[in-house]
Amino acid sequence: MAVDYTVIVVYLAGMLAMGWWGMRRAKSKSEFLVAGRRLGPAMYSGTMAAIVLGGASTIGGVGLGYQYGLSGAWMVFTIGLGLLALSVFFSARIARLKVYTVSEMLDLRYGGRAGVISGLVMWAYTLMLAVTSTIAYATIFDVLFDVNRTVAIVLGGAIVVAYSTLGGMWSITLTDMVQFVVKTIGVLLLLLPVAVVKAGGFAEMRAKLPTSYFDPLGVGGETIFTYVLIYTFGMLIGQDIWQRVFTARSDRTARWGGTVAGTYCLAYALAGAVIGTAAKVLYPDLGSPDDAFATIVKDELPVGVRGLVLAAALAAVMSTSSGALIACATVANNDIWSRLCGLAKRSGDREEHDEVAGNRAFILVMGLAVIGTAIALNDVVEALTVAYNLLVGGLLVPILGGLLWKRGTAQGALASVAVGGLSVIGLMAGYGILANEPVYYGLLASLVAYAAVSLATRPTDEAVLAVWRERLAGRSPELSSETVPAHQ
Numbered sequence: 001m002a003v004d005y006t007v008i009v010v011y012l013a014g015m016l017a018m019g020w021w022g023m024r025r026a027k028s029k030s031e032f033l034v035a036g037r038r039l040g041p042a043m044y045s046g047t048m049a050a051i052v053l054g055g056a057s058t059i060g061g062v063g064l065g066y067q068y069g070l071s072g073a074w075m076v077f078t079i080g081l082g083l084l085a086l087s088v089f090f091s092a093r094i095a096r097l098k099v100y101t102v103s104e105m106l107d108l109r110y111g112g113r114a115g116v117i118s119g120l121v122m123w124a125y126t127l128m129l130a131v132t133s134t135i136a137y138a139t140i141f142d143v144l145f146d147v148n149r150t151v152a153i154v155l156g157g158a159i160v161v162a163y164s165t166l167g168g169m170w171s172i173t174l175t176d177m178v179q180f181v182v183k184t185i186g187v188l189l190l191l192l193p194v195a196v197v198k199a200g201g202f203a204e205m206r207a208k209l210p211t212s213y214f215d216p217l218g219v220g221g222e223t224i225f226t227y228v229l230i231y232t233f234g235m236l237i238g239q240d241i242w243q244r245v246f247t248a249r250s251d252r253t254a255r256w257g258g259t260v261a262g263t264y265c266l267a268y269a270l271a272g273a274v275i276g277t278a279a280k281v282l283y284p285d286l287g288s289p290d291d292a293f294a295t296i297v298k299d300e301l302p303v304g305v306r307g308l309v310l311a312a313a314l315a316a317v318m319s320t321s322s323g324a325l326i327a328c329a330t331v332a333n334n335d336i337w338s339r340l341c342g343l344a345k346r347s348g349d350r351e352e353h354d355e356v357a358g359n360r361a362f363i364l365v366m367g368l369a370v371i372g373t374a375i376a377l378n379d380v381v382e383a384l385t386v387a388y389n390l391l392v393g394g395l396l397v398p399i400l401g402g403l404l405w406k407r408g409t410a411q412g413a414l415a416s417v418a419v420g421g422l423s424v425i426g427l428m429a430g431y432g433i434l435a436n437e438p439v440y441y442g443l444l445a446s447l448v449a450y451a452a453v454s455l456a457t458r459p460t461d462e463a464v465l466a467v468w469r470e471r472l473a474g475r476s477p478e479l480s481s482e483t484v485p486a487h488q
Helices: 001-026 029-037 042-053 057-095 100-109 115-145 151-199 201-208 221-237 239-245 249-281 289-302 305-341 352-377 382-406 410-431 437-455 462-472
Strands: none
Touching: 001 305, 029 352, 042 057, 042 151, 042 239, 042 249, 042 305, 057 115, 057 221, 057 239, 057 249, 057 289, 057 305, 057 410, 057 462, 100 115, 100 239, 100 305, 100 382, 100 410, 100 462, 115 151, 115 221, 115 239, 115 289, 115 305, 115 352, 115 382, 115 410, 151 201, 151 249, 151 289, 151 305, 151 352, 201 249, 221 239, 221 382, 221 437, 239 305, 249 289, 289 305, 305 352, 382 410, 410 437
């Protein structure tokens, strides 16, 4: 294992070096939070693919392949579909808004009323996303170094917090590009062909496994529908995803770069399912499907290659963790703390260096909170389900409604967030956290509340809509939340 250890240590040291280099570039709020809004197509595509394909997509995707066969690809496949939909239909408009958070977009569209409430929902989602990604370090470091769970979480979390705090989005962008390359080589070019060959090829896999393993819909229609609601729609509205859209150099970059990243996700989804199916042939009696990835890597790959593929898994986890961490800190600082304490800066003060220091401090504080929560938390699946249900049930309708329906109002948006969020919480208490019904009915309640209250209240003030249209057209400079006209 000495060679494998060397590969991993060099990789982790490289991540810290990227963080230090990124610190030298992050001199303004824009540079620190959205990489100066100047990423080109290649870097944008790589970093977008890196953030959406995390530990759940890699370790979990292989586990679903082990459990269900090729239809296990649907979870990651719906993530790719969501990224494609975002890129083709919405990314250009989102990029032209020149905001930093989803809540700032809601304030801009509706007139400055929804920021704190929507910010709290988005903060809970990004926090739990970062926590679950951080917990995944325990699995990987246990395979690598045989360390206990707490040490693994602290070690992995500390590295991510360090490079994210140092350079913000620039550091995360640079590390994500490295992680994208490592994932591509490790999973697609090395593990996938080795797994298929070791399993005897597709003919042998078909001979040894039930036919359901090769049924595209074997995982079940209701499960696929739920994946679409949670992951496809979640891709459309998550702060961690939008913050990457904000880094694009132009709306064309956001559209085409995101389309390339979404297509890559579809290939990654199929690769994970095939690897899991091959693992089922090789190890039919594993205790847990999620053990399939680590087992096939540990037992079937040669020295050195094994280290690279484990680095690929680590890369997948770190990219999602760092993206969720900076999103969580950005929402906490810009949408909650600044608004509650009245610390929002005037438009002319947005790029001051002290804002970089403030955002850096929030990343550090949120990072420590993420590590502590990850150590204390046991059932991460339930926690992440709560976060996604609140995100989709509470924020999907007012966000997409604001982009697509002129008649939507601030009162309608607030009612939608409140009714959708409370419905999801109540339904989870009644049906169970892991049930499908809470997100189904919560989303429906959110839609009804949005439409009914919007039609029952006065239309959004024309001055607010004028600013919104100017920003959508890319003809208006960046504005702080204080300069958004209030709804009358």
